[in-house]
Amino acid sequence: MTERLAEIRKELKKKLKKERFEHTVGVMYTAASLAMCYKADMQKALTAGLLHDCGKCCPVKDQLMLCEKYGIELTKSELDMPALIHAKLGSYLAEHEYGIKDREILDAVTYHTTGRPGMSMLEKIIYIADYIEPNRRGIPGLEEIRGIVFRDIDKAVCLSAERTVRYLRNEGNSVDAMTVSTYEFYRK
Ligand SMILES: [Fe+2]
Numbered sequence: 001m002t003e004r005l006a007e008i009r010k011e012l013k014k015k016l017k018k019e020r021f022e023h024t025v026g027v028m029y030t031a032a033s034l035a036m037c038y039k040a041d042m043q044k045a046l047t048a049g050l051l052h053d054c055g056k057c058c059p060v061k062d063q064l065m066l067c068e069k070y071g072i073e074l075t076k077s078e079l080d081m082p083a084l085i086h087a088k089l090g091s092y093l094a095e096h097e098y099g100i101k102d103r104e105i106l107d108a109v110t111y112h113t114t115g116r117p118g119m120s121m122l123e124k125i126i127y128i129a130d131y132i133e134p135n136r137r138g139i140p141g142l143e144e145i146r147g148i149v150f151r152d153i154d155k156a157v158c159l160s161a162e163r164t165v166r167y168l169r170n171e172g173n174s175v176d177a178m179t180v181s182t183y184e185f186y187r188k
């Protein structure tokens with residue numbers, strides 16, 4: 001880990017709740033393992049994994065205020081489903097507070113919750129690392145996805161998007177259009 005990454009890690013330890021920070025570290029190392037497997041850039045995977053939830057530094061209503069303050073435009077589904085907001089806010093903070101200029105890393109943070117059609121390898125790695133990191137439990141399809149992700153990451157992305165859509169529908173929650181698009185893209 002570079003010195004800068006270690007500094008960011010220290011800052012996040014102060015800003016995130018304990019459980020969120022543990023999850024963050026889990027995502028960071030899971031992303032590094034996936035980067036090894038798929039020959040992606042290790043530093044980028046560590047950086048994106050570390051920062052993916054930096055937008056969760058405060059409660060949702062404060063996240064909304066920060067979006068307004070920084071002029072971050074939110075879509076209707078983000079306003080309807082505030083759990084999505086931290087991804088876009090996180091990407092902004094990664095760039096402007098943590099000094100990350102790499103577009104691929106920033107995109108991986110932006111799309112870590114919903115995915116999107118045609119993701120880069122780094123985007124897929126962060127999307128799936130968020131789903132399967134070791135502290136996760138009780139998530140639909142978790143063991144199955146952990147079992148295939150090191151052989152077929154596209155299939156793992158498809159399964160996790162499908163499980164997310166199915167879970168949200170079963171719970172009577174609304175499903176964001178981007179997660180549905182991710183599922184439809186990776187189903188093929
Ligand atoms: Fe997240």
Ligand SMILES: [Fe+2]
Binds near residue numbers: 023027052053130
């Ligand atoms: Fe996360």
